Amino acid sequence: MPKTLFEKVWESHVVAQEPGAPAVLYIDLHLVHEVTSPQAFDGLRRRGLKVRRPDRTFATIDHSVPTIRPDLSLADPLAARQIRQLQQNAKEFGIQLLDLDHPQRGIVHVIGPELGLTQPGMTIVCGDSHTSTHGAFGALAFGIGTSEVEHVLATQCLLQSRPKTFEVRLEGRLAKGVTAKDIILALIAQIGVGGGTGHVFEYRGSAISRLSMEERMTICNMSIEAGARAGMIAPDETTFEYLYGRPFAPQGKAWEKAVAWWRTLPTDEGAHFDRSVMLDVSRLEPMITYGTTPAMAIPISGRIPAPETAADSTQRATLEKALQYMQLQPGQSLLGQKVNVVFIGSCTNGRLSDLRQAAMVLKGRKVAPGVRMIVTPGSEGVRRQAEAEGLDRIFKEAGAEWRHAGCSMCIAMNGDQLQPGEYAVSTTNRNFEGRQGKGGRTFLASPLTAAAAALHGFIVDPRTLLS
Amino acid sequence: MPPFTRLTSRVVALPVDNIDTDQIIPAQFLKITDKSGLAEALFYSWRYHPDGRPNEAFVLNQPQAQGAQILLAGDNFGCGSSREHAPWALIAWGFRAVISSSFADIFRNNALKNGLLPVKVEPAILNTLFNLLKEQPQAEFTIDLASQTLSYPGGQTEFPIDPFSKTCLLEGVDELGYLLRFLPQIEAFETSHVLWRE
Numbered sequence: 001m002p003k004t005l006f007e008k009v010w011e012s013h014v015v016a017q018e019p020g021a022p023a024v025l026y027i028d029l030h031l032v033h034e035v036t037s038p039q040a041f042d043g044l045r046r047r048g049l050k051v052r053r054p055d056r057t058f059a060t061i062d063h064s065v066p067t068i069r070p071d072l073s074l075a076d077p078l079a080a081r082q083i084r085q086l087q088q089n090a091k092e093f094g095i096q097l098l099d100l101d102h103p104q105r106g107i108v109h110v111i112g113p114e115l116g117l118t119q120p121g122m123t124i125v126c127g128d129s130h131t132s133t134h135g136a137f138g139a140l141a142f143g144i145g146t147s148e149v150e151h152v153l154a155t156q157c158l159l160q161s162r163p164k165t166f167e168v169r170l171e172g173r174l175a176k177g178v179t180a181k182d183i184i185l186a187l188i189a190q191i192g193v194g195g196g197t198g199h200v201f202e203y204r205g206s207a208i209s210r211l212s213m214e215e216r217m218t219i220c221n222m223s224i225e226a227g228a229r230a231g232m233i234a235p236d237e238t239t240f241e242y243l244y245g246r247p248f249a250p251q252g253k254a255w256e257k258a259v260a261w262w263r264t265l266p267t268d269e270g271a272h273f274d275r276s277v278m279l280d281v282s283r284l285e286p287m288i289t290y291g292t293t294p295a296m297a298i299p300i301s302g303r304i305p306a307p308e309t310a311a312d313s314t315q316r317a318t319l320e321k322a323l324q325y326m327q328l329q330p331g332q333s334l335l336g337q338k339v340n341v342v343f344i345g346s347c348t349n350g351r352l353s354d355l356r357q358a359a360m361v362l363k364g365r366k367v368a369p370g371v372r373m374i375v376t377p378g379s380e381g382v383r384r385q386a387e388a389e390g391l392d393r394i395f396k397e398a399g400a401e402w403r404h405a406g407c408s409m410c411i412a413m414n415g416d417q418l419q420p421g422e423y424a425v426s427t428t429n430r431n432f433e434g435r436q437g438k439g440g441r442t443f444l445a446s447p448l449t450a451a452a453a454a455l456h457g458f459i460v461d462p463r464t465l466l467s
Numbered sequence: 468m469p470p471f472t473r474l475t476s477r478v479v480a481l482p483v484d485n486i487d488t489d490q491i492i493p494a495q496f497l498k499i500t501d502k503s504g505l506a507e508a509l510f511y512s513w514r515y516h517p518d519g520r521p522n523e524a525f526v527l528n529q530p531q532a533q534g535a536q537i538l539l540a541g542d543n544f545g546c547g548s549s550r551e552h553a554p555w556a557l558i559a560w561g562f563r564a565v566i567s568s569s570f571a572d573i574f575r576n577n578a579l580k581n582g583l584l585p586v587k588v589e590p591a592i593l594n595t596l597f598n599l600l601k602e603q604p605q606a607e608f609t610i611d612l613a614s615q616t617l618s619y620p621g622g623q624t625e626f627p628i629d630p631f632s633k634t635c636l637l638e639g640v641d642e643l644g645y646l647l648r649f650l651p652q653i654e655a656f657e658t659s660h661v662l663w664r665e
Contacts, residue, residue, distance in 0.1 A: 013660075015649060016649055016652045020630040020631060021630075022629070024646065024649050024653070026653070026660060035550075036550065036551070038499075038501070039551075042500075042501070047643075052653075064498060078498035078499070079498050081498075081500065082498050085500045127549055127551075128548075129547065143549035144573070144576075145549055145576060145580065147551060147581070147641075147642075148576070148580070150643065151646055154643060154647065155646050155647060155649070155653060156657075157646060157653055159642050159645070159646060161629060193485050193543060193546055194485070194569055197569060197571065197572060224547075227543065227571055227572070229572050293485050293546075312594070314482050314483070314484055314541045314542070314594070314597070315484060317482060317483065318541065411494045412495075413494045413495065413498065430487075430547060432487045432489040432547060434493055434512045435489050435494075438493070438495075438512055439517050
């Protein structure tokens with residue numbers, strides 16, 4: 001019977017399944033960070049358990065690390081204590097840790113692919129919902145809670161009910177100035193923040209084939225913002241080319257063997273999906289959010305919808321609450337909307353190609369007076385590459401702050417945050433109330449749109465800046 | 468994990484869709500290395516003004532919410548981050564069940580592992596329940612897990628739950644114990660698991 005990519009990966013990882021119980025699913029790679037792991041290690045200590053496979057476990061420090069420099073004397077005492085706890089846990093349990101001073105340290109979802117830890121056909125988990133990012137390589141990758149982190153540490157397995165499959169077919173060619181970020185925001189706006197609940201997306205079609213690995217990661221990253229358990233893309237030549245020669249990628253004979261296996265993973269002709277949706281990306285404009293969920297997004301030339309158009313009273317109240325929080329009006333255009341802060345970074349858009357796009361807009365220009373712009377590379381590796389290309393100089397000469405790697409203002413745990421009432425255009429993944437600082441208001445957009453807003457001090461169509 | 472069998476309680480209503488885990492517990496409270504102080508952090512940004520004064524208009528600050536163990540919330544409850552601090556905080560405040568028309572996958576998984584029961588009802592029933600609580604804020608609901616029924620003044624509905632989670636909740640056993648029984652199979656699996664690495 002023809003099978004989907006998801007089914008092939010799932011079925012090759014089921015260790016056992018008893019009737020009426022979830023599958024015992026084997027996990028190939030477990031990524032760990034400081035915020036969602038301390039209680040899991042405590043659980044192991046209480047039960048007298050070890051980490052079953054330290055060789056399949058990899059830790060980094062990203063969420064609450066200061067990005068001015070990765071120095072604990074700059075961190076608040078609670079964040080510093082939590083980071084020290086991870087350092088101690090890694091030592092005690094024999095886990096590989098990219099420590100504060102490590103040249104490869106970075107956001108967990110940036111370093112996995114960068115180091116070649118993330119590979120097609122693997123199962124990958126992390127106590128972080130944006131683990132869906134790694135699905136860009138044809139891995140089954142999803143976020144888990146701290147109890148499940150403990151389960152994987154102890155057994156290298158998870159109890160999982162089998163999710164359903166959801167084909168997301170993306171066809172057509174992107175217009176100039178429209179990016180992967182705009183594709184995923186448009187998809188989420190179309191199907192809603194709960195549209196993918198219980199399902200694993202597989203992004204397919206000609207538009208996906210043409211995207212680079214970094215663009216594919218941006219799309220898979222935000223699968224969770226549509227509620228999907230994971231998002232996957234079949235491995236192809238683009239995937240193999242990206243992985244070849246990376247530190248943890250197979251080498252020599254093993255590489256040939258791996259590629260031969262990876263080529264068997266794509267969905268078979270005629271395989272069945274439980275649901276399906278199609279999006280013609282050639283019609284897309286740059287997208288931007290106006291509300292407090294990633295689905296509250298409009299084309300940049302569009303207008304904010306009226307709560308009266310909502311389907312029921314709770315939906316109407318939800319939209320009214322969002323507009324009240326954002327202090328925006330129904331029917332309003334976002335073009336010309338004042339912004340205080342621009343943030344470029346995160347596991348969604350903190351990779352080299354994202355920084356290049358922002359730099360292309362900023363080159364030889366200045367950030368508008370009164371606007372604070374922060375650029376945070378996704379990893380120290382990205383930071384070095386960007387500096388080798390001179391991107392840091394472009395940012396600094398434009399008046400932006402050039403930072404070290406970390407989650408920074410995406411989750412606002414490290415001291416980088418909006419002040420109450422401030423507006424930010426942010427290349428991150430969540431515009432929830434207070435996400436970037438209590439009372440802060442976030443517009444999610446692409447690096448092009450964010451950089452364009454930084455130059456003007458208000459939201460503009462980035463296509464007007466591209467020659 | 469405390470067992471969950473039958474619960475009768477007053478209900479706190481939050482008629483907002485897509486309540487994300489950043490609202491349930493903001494990221495500033497995720498710097499802990501244990502599970503302490505979470506009751507105070509629950510819905511912090513909705514409970515307190517930016518200057519720290521309690522927001523008297525928010526339902527959790529009102530007298531009828533005190534002692535309630537059931538939360539009634541809009542569609543897609545618990546979306547967003549994977550933080551297990553969300554169910555920990557709900558439990559620390561005193562909740563044992565959340566009723567909604569749908570739950571985000573990771574939140575539901577996390578809730579079940581901590582004895583917090585997600586009760587999924589049809590959207591029309593959810594609307595009925597919100598309207599009922601508007602008229603009778605002191606109304607009590609009863610959740611019976613064994614029969615998978617939710618009873619409320621004037622009605623009753625069934626709710627789904629997978630048999631494995633149901634057994635774990637009824638008996639108050641956690642999943643790691645079950646998983647550890649598979650160690651021999653896991654070991655056998657590892658010897659034949661064919662990724663290039665092996």
